[in-house]
Amino acid sequence: MIGYAFMGRAHSQAWRTVGAAFDVPEVARRVIVGRDEQAVAEAAQQLGWQEHATDWREVIARDDIDIVDICTPGFLHAEIAIAALEAGKHVLCEKPLANDTAEAEAMVEAAEAAKARGQVAALGFTYRRVPALALARQLVADGRLGSIRQVRASYLQDWLVDEDAPMTWRLRKETAGSGALGDIGSHAIDQIQHLTGQRTTAVRGRLATMIPQRQGEDGMEQVTVDDAAWATLELDGGAFGSVEVSRVANGAKNQLRIELFGTEGALRFELENPNELWFLDSTAPIAEQGFTRILVTEPEHPYLEAWWPQGHVLGWENAFTNQARDLLVAIRDGEAATYAPDFADGLALQRVLDAVIASDAADGATIPL
Amino acid sequence: MIGYAFMGRAHSQAWRTVGAAFDVPEVARRVIVGRDEQAVAEAAQQLGWQEHATDWREVIARDDIDIVDICTPGFLHAEIAIAALEAGKHVLCEKPLANDTAEAEAMVEAAEAAKARGQVAALGFTYRRVPALALARQLVADGRLGSIRQVRASYLQDWLVDEDAPMTWRLRKETAGSGALGDIGSHAIDQIQHLTGQRTTAVRGRLATMIPQRQGEDGMEQVTVDDAAWATLELDGGAFGSVEVSRVANGAKNQLRIELFGTEGALRFELENPNELWFLDSTAPIAEQGFTRILVTEPEHPYLEAWWPQGHVLGWENAFTNQARDLLVAIRDGEAATYAPDFADGLALQRVLDAVIASDAADGATIPL
Amino acid sequence: MIGYAFMGRAHSQAWRTVGAAFDVPEVARRVIVGRDEQAVAEAAQQLGWQEHATDWREVIARDDIDIVDICTPGFLHAEIAIAALEAGKHVLCEKPLANDTAEAEAMVEAAEAAKARGQVAALGFTYRRVPALALARQLVADGRLGSIRQVRASYLQDWLVDEDAPMTWRLRKETAGSGALGDIGSHAIDQIQHLTGQRTTAVRGRLATMIPQRQGEDGMEQVTVDDAAWATLELDGGAFGSVEVSRVANGAKNQLRIELFGTEGALRFELENPNELWFLDSTAPIAEQGFTRILVTEPEHPYLEAWWPQGHVLGWENAFTNQARDLLVAIRDGEAATYAPDFADGLALQRVLDAVIASDAADGATIPL
Amino acid sequence: MIGYAFMGRAHSQAWRTVGAAFDVPEVARRVIVGRDEQAVAEAAQQLGWQEHATDWREVIARDDIDIVDICTPGFLHAEIAIAALEAGKHVLCEKPLANDTAEAEAMVEAAEAAKARGQVAALGFTYRRVPALALARQLVADGRLGSIRQVRASYLQDWLVDEDAPMTWRLRKETAGSGALGDIGSHAIDQIQHLTGQRTTAVRGRLATMIPQRQGEDGMEQVTVDDAAWATLELDGGAFGSVEVSRVANGAKNQLRIELFGTEGALRFELENPNELWFLDSTAPIAEQGFTRILVTEPEHPYLEAWWPQGHVLGWENAFTNQARDLLVAIRDGEAATYAPDFADGLALQRVLDAVIASDAADGATIPL
Incomplete structure (x- = not known):
């Protein structure tokens, strides 16, 4: 390591x-x-x-x-x-x-x-190894949402709310590449594509740097990355996606939220309650319809057989162990060719991020991928 | 009137x-x-x-x-x-x-x-005319919970938290009959019996007066009713019920909460969010099970056809209008014999309340009904 | 009328x-x-x-x-x-x-x-007459959020999820003006401006018509308004706003959600639970910080003195009565000059909606106002 | 080990x-x-x-x-x-x-x-080592709730809902001591006493075995422990406590819930969302009062400095690591005399459990401690 x-x-x-x-x-x-x-x-x-x-x-x-x-x-x-x-x-x-x-x-x-x-x-x-999100992927892949029309992902944090927080390498374009967009927007966009099973074909984006200067070691220094970013995505399966990310969303600690709306159902997830997946089956009788809070801790759920009994919830860290498991299994079983996400996924995602930046530079114009 | x-x-x-x-x-x-x-x-x-x-x-x-x-x-x-x-x-x-x-x-x-x-x-x-509770009754009557084993009802308020709140007629046994038990416990017990469709056969109860004296017009006066009460009920269908009521539960404004647990499902309701009913169908596939938040605002739901479109929620007062409707319809249609709740229901409930008081007086002994 | x-x-x-x-x-x-x-x-x-x-x-x-x-x-x-x-x-x-x-x-x-x-x-x-939103406006006006940086508003409904739902006048540009944008996006944008007390100075927008044709009386007919819309707003106080609206968000019944993030606090509201306002005071000690669920039913809250005791919640309809009250008081007290929202507010809002449409027509370009 | x-x-x-x-x-x-x-x-x-x-x-x-x-x-x-x-x-x-x-x-x-x-x-x-519960203890000890009047604790599970689930050693009195009461009721009562800092002085209890027989290896066998239990406690600081536990509460996976109501505040906790503590400060201005959802993941919170950044939540297992830490520190620092909970705490709790059983055997009579 x-x-x-x-x-x-x-x-x-x-x-x-x-x-x-x-x-x-x-x-x-x-x-x-x-x-x-x-x-x-x-x-x-x-x-x-x-x-x-x-x-x-x-x-x-x-x-x-x-x-x-x-x-x-x-x-x-x-x-x-x-x-x-x-x-x-x-x-x-x-x-x-x-x-x-x-x-x-x-x-x-x-x-x-x-x-x-x-x-x-x-x-x-x-x-992708959070059990609730792995279950979400399964439900989509099994067709339980029907055809997906609209996806919303936001990832909000608040560690830059304070204007007096000092300059760091994360706020310089040359060391960090981008700001909230690359750091946490990448997760949001990866989930949109992974959960829907659809690729982005075109992007419109906007970036904002709300606190343009911060105290560096030698006086005030320009912040050269975004504090917040917004994008809309066209996906190759016909769905539209929206993304909003921020480091100045006061009170949001690590708030990745995802909503998927399909013709036959919908899903909701929020990372601050990572053991819950909210699932709507709109083919159920209308009088009984609604979002079901699935507490993703049953042995029937992805990864859960390895962990604790029902209702004994997992934390943020467990997804890393699940990831280590998948990697070791892929090595053992010779699955190098199919393991995901791989570097190509990372490159594809990088291109979406670049397109968001390019769109913002082009006054919001659509950037095809 | x-x-x-x-x-x-x-x-x-x-x-x-x-x-x-x-x-x-x-x-x-x-x-x-x-x-x-x-x-x-x-x-x-x-x-x-x-x-x-x-x-x-x-x-x-x-x-x-x-x-x-x-x-x-x-x-x-x-x-x-x-x-x-x-x-x-x-x-x-x-x-x-x-x-x-x-x-x-x-x-x-x-x-x-x-x-x-x-x-x-x-x-x-x-x-009983809150649409979500009317829907709950329907689901139970339709057998969606299977056989009901355990019911919990609590009704918590906080308007007597302040020790300096003055004496009122509601705190004297001779004018009020009882305290939290009769005032709000009656609702909790009525719901237990109404929703399960079961009658109480035996009771154990406890009463407590936490603030024993309050300022009256002529100096400190004894509070002669309960500030809080607890009871367990045996129901004739084999279920057990529990009741807890209080006027000193800080932060609880009008918090009637009900939970029903059956062999095939469960229900949850809370009066501060009166448009929501939470329903578990435990016959669904385990990986998709959980409590479904039903927003009870669809035309398919009880009373709702008369009101506003989906998602345009009702308030506390609307149940009174629903009650007026039921009464007028019963008069028009000659349904005097079957209208519920009627005076006999009130008497039966009064006997349960009396049994709670009698049990407390008998150091918690079971009082049959 | x-x-x-x-x-x-x-x-x-x-x-x-x-x-x-x-x-x-x-x-x-x-x-x-x-x-x-x-x-x-x-x-x-x-x-x-x-x-x-x-x-x-x-x-x-x-x-x-x-x-x-x-x-x-x-x-x-x-x-x-x-x-x-x-x-x-x-x-x-x-x-x-x-x-x-x-x-x-x-x-x-x-x-x-x-x-x-x-x-x-x-x-x-x-x-604006929903008590929780009136309270939100007060808190912002009192400076409890500090300087507002970021606002999010979405208004999601699902009544057009079904592709077989027929053509109506609401789906024709000539009768309806626009689709989700004008119908519900107008509420979202009005709230952004009203709650922040800031005016929109520039807009980028996107519209989408996901179900382009619907069954009319004489065969399939083109849908000429948007099913969903997205926009980002620049506000004159320096804040950024985002808007997302949809009529195909499965499971969303009448889901107007608003989040405001300031330097000293934040607010959250959702119309399906209209009696709740979530307020973060980030000047409180860190160990005790978090969003407080204010049940907006106290006599101290806007409009509430006229209604029911604490915890006896209001429904969607009560805001109309509050509006009637404000109008009658304004007439009685000769406040025609200051009553809000007035027609000028409506025109200003219409210009924001037009700018969203113009931006979409210009491939997402920024439209100043 | x-x-x-x-x-x-x-x-x-x-x-x-x-x-x-x-x-x-x-x-x-x-x-x-x-x-x-x-x-x-x-x-x-x-x-x-x-x-x-x-x-x-x-x-x-x-x-x-x-x-x-x-x-x-x-x-x-x-x-x-x-x-x-x-x-x-x-x-x-x-x-x-x-x-x-x-x-x-x-x-x-x-x-x-x-x-x-x-x-x-x-x-x-x-x-006791769940950070949110450790924070709850701190808030009570700091007097933030004022004088505590009423406490509610329930611990509901559902693994015995199925009547066909077989007999196990946990359902025999001679191997398990008691049923839900000893297994999970012990946690509920320990929290009541620990969080309030008050000891139980008297108890009334009730036990129920809803499924009296289960399939053993040699035919149907009698279940000799409780499936569910209820108790009310008198505490030496003047508070009243209630306890309800069950193994037949359909849909409850590992649902330890605790509510404390004091003269100046209140607290709520639920183990299925172990990173959240809900705190009411009723000395705050009425218009801003309500339960605050504290996401207990800040470095300022108990144990958290050792773990992940804000918002990166912990799971059920982390409390065991916190416990190991406290034990090692106590050994290192020679704190054997003050380490809690110790065996004496366990004995005291055992006596409360015994009193619940004795009360039930005495038809609900109060058992002093």
Whole structure:
């Protein structure tokens, strides 16, 4: 594993737990890699890795490493992922795939070659492994919503409400690529496409930077990414999607909300209550219709057989363990070719994000994909 | 109509509206009666009654009066209702039927004789006319819950939280009969019996007076009724019921909550969101099970065809109009014999309330009915 | 009152009730007007009007008429309203003000002249009179949200989900003006502007007609209005707004939802639970922060002193009675000059709707206002 | 650790995770003990224990064992816990403390002696470590509710709704002690006492066995424990408590609900949404009052600094890790004397449960404590 910050901690918890929860091949937490020797040594100790290292290239070259889990900031993804794939490793790369499309294209190329050799190149859109969203996907795939007409996804946070919050690398275009759009809008758009099973064909978008300057180390500095973004999507199955994301939505902590409206049903989900899926079956008798709150904790639900009894709910972190399970199973069963989401999904998504930005730059014009 | 306070206002709104909402015989708001001439004159003016009067006996004797609507405090119910029934009028009497069982028995006797003459003797358990609760009754009657095992009803309010709230007639046993138990517990128990279609066969109860003294006009005075009450009921269909009521439940404004658990389904209702009924069908596939929020505003729902389009919700007052409709239809169609709830229902309920009080007095012993 | 369909019934209920609920000048329901003599006669009888008529011009000419309440389809508003204002009457006109801007401008001109003579020219954006939304407006005006940055409003319905639902005048541009945008989007945008106290300065919009043809009386017919619409707004106080409306959102019955995010707080409202307002005070201690569910039924809340005790909730219809109260008070107190919303508000809103349509026609380009 | 079933898995997850989440002394998962050699060997492998064993006495005798974690069925608790304490080990014992009071008393005696030697004797009422409930305790202790008057706790499950579910040891008095009362009622009563900081002084109770027979291995067998139970409690601070528990509440999966009503505020919690605490401050201005949904995921909240960023919610299992943290800290800091809940708490609770049973046996009579 490369990186030991927020995502590194979450992934460590997953690797630590996956074998106890699921029937999967054993996996050893061999080496954790970071630039700061002392910090990575402490992380190895705390998070339970056998060794630590500061040079990822050396680690990738080792024979006793099978999987490389990339939890670094986005601008390092391409170099590491391509090297790891070329070294014959399976790779799990956190989203976003890369900071720009050129990098992403190179990564996909390396991944396609690796896939042909049986290596999995997985992308960390972990929310696909939230059981309620996995169930949502099943219900759509089973046709329970009929034909989907309209989808709404919003992802609202509030950590930038305070104008006095200081400048960070996340607010500079050169390090972060984009703002709320890339960071959390990517999840919203991935869910729209994943849940509907439809691809985006055209986009209109708008970006806004509501607090244009923030205090940097050397005085006020320009914020060069969006605080909030809006988009409408045309999907290839005929549905329309809308997206709204924000980092200044006061009181919204981690509020990914998704609504799907079809001809025969509808679905609602909200990440702050991740064990609930709300399902409408509009083919039921009218007097009994309404959204059903499914508490997604039954053994019949995706991933749940591995966890606790009914009603003993899961938290945010469990989706990472589910993801680790899927990756280990795909490796064991030789499913590199079909594992999703993969790098190509990441590139496709990157292109949608780019189209939103391009549309905003073109005064809202439709950008085809 | 006799009485022009809170209930008088609610009933006036019903009589004023029923003909516009429903296809019922015309009803004129002829006379409103009260003891204070000036106040009742103002009420007649404001609430839209043709005349006002101070002597209910004279009004009852009039030929142009068909229906007597009794909205006075409970201790006046018996005398007026019996006189009105004997005068050949249809009667709608607010709950509780009477302040003690002897009075209630006399009322039932008068009502049975009147019924035989085709007069309706109706009791104002208005919440049976809340569409969501009427739908709940239908679902139970249709067997959608299977056999009912357990029922919970609570009715919590908070208007006595403040220890400095002054003494009132509602807190004296001689004027009020009982406290939270009779006032709001009666609704909870009526719903338990009505929704399950089962009668109470035995009771255990407890009463508590948490603030034992309050400031009266002449110094501190003893509170002689309950602030809160609890009971468990055995029902003749084999179900168990629990009741909890309170006037000191801080933050609960008018919180009647009901839950029914059967072998094949369950129901939930809360009066602060009166347009919602939550229904579980446990015969559905497990992966899709859960409580469905039915927004009870469809034309297919009880009473709703008369009101507004879907999603245009009703308020607390509309149940009174629905009640007026049912009464007018029962009179028109000669359904005096089957109209419910009637005085006998009120007496049966009074006996359950008495049993709760008797059980508490007997240190919690079971009181059979 | 002119018109006796859905809105006519709702307004009749308001006029019937306003004097019983509020301390206002007496108002007689003198004449109801409609084109079909028999139907309007029945409506007069059922809804409680003294007379009926088929010629609105004659009625407007009568001296015993003080207020003209226009509940007709939108394309008749201009002619009637202007005539009524010129005849010296106070006017309450249902929204939308008019079907096109030219008409609306003429109406505003007539209204300005009438205002100068002390006549009220009121527009029926009734949701401003929902107590929870009136409270929301107060909280914003009192600065409890700080500076507002982001607003979201959606209004979703589902009555056109069914592809086999037939063609109606509401789906033809020439009779309806626009589709979901004008019908329900107008409410969403009015709330955004009203609650924030900010005006729209620029718009980007998108329209979609998902079911392009419907069965008419003479075969399949083209639907020429939108089934769904999206817009982003720039507001003159610096906030950004988003709007999404739909008639094909399965399971959404009458779902107007509004969220406001400010620097010091936030608000949430949903019309299917109209008695609840959710308020975040982000200046409170962090450990105790969150959205507070205010049950807007206290005497301290707007309009509530006139209604029922705490926790006895109101329904959709009560806002119309509140509106009637405000209108009668404005007339009594000579507040024609300040009554809101007035025709000018309707014209301003119409221009925002037009800008949304223009933006969509210009491939999403920003339309300044 | 002794035992490797449901609780063994949950505790293993806690020991595996505690060092990564919290700054605590290192703890090695040394030995897991069970009677079935093959099964415990597999459990050791899957759950990540260094060794396995079948004789708990041998393990307790080892010098390299510091903590004994007892996850066996209740009837084995006393023997193991007393032996472990006498061997100088710290002990964490799952609830219920014991199956009868005599055993529990012996355990408390051993624990008191051990405490004097600095050993922690901890009882696993893990829900005290749910952050939202820990916050609730803080708010009460800080006086934010004023004086508490009324408490309601219910714990409803539905795994025995099906009459055809077979007989198990949990339904026999001799192996399980009691039914829903002891299993889940113990949690409800522990929370009532813990959150209020008040002890029970008197009890009235009722038990019911709704499905009196179930299919055993040798034909139909009598169910000798309760399916549901109800109780009212008098608390030494003057509050009244009510308890309702059930295993036949259709649709309730793991529904522990708690409500506390005080003179200055109120609290609500529900275990199926364990990250939410609802708090009413009734000293706030009336127009802004209501229950605030606190999403208990801020660094300012109990235990949360160790976990994920705001809005990234925890699941049921995390409370076990919090419990492991508290135990390790208590050992490190020499807080054996004050650690809670301890065995004495378990005994006190057992006496309340016994009083409920005794009350039911005495036809509902009040049982003092």
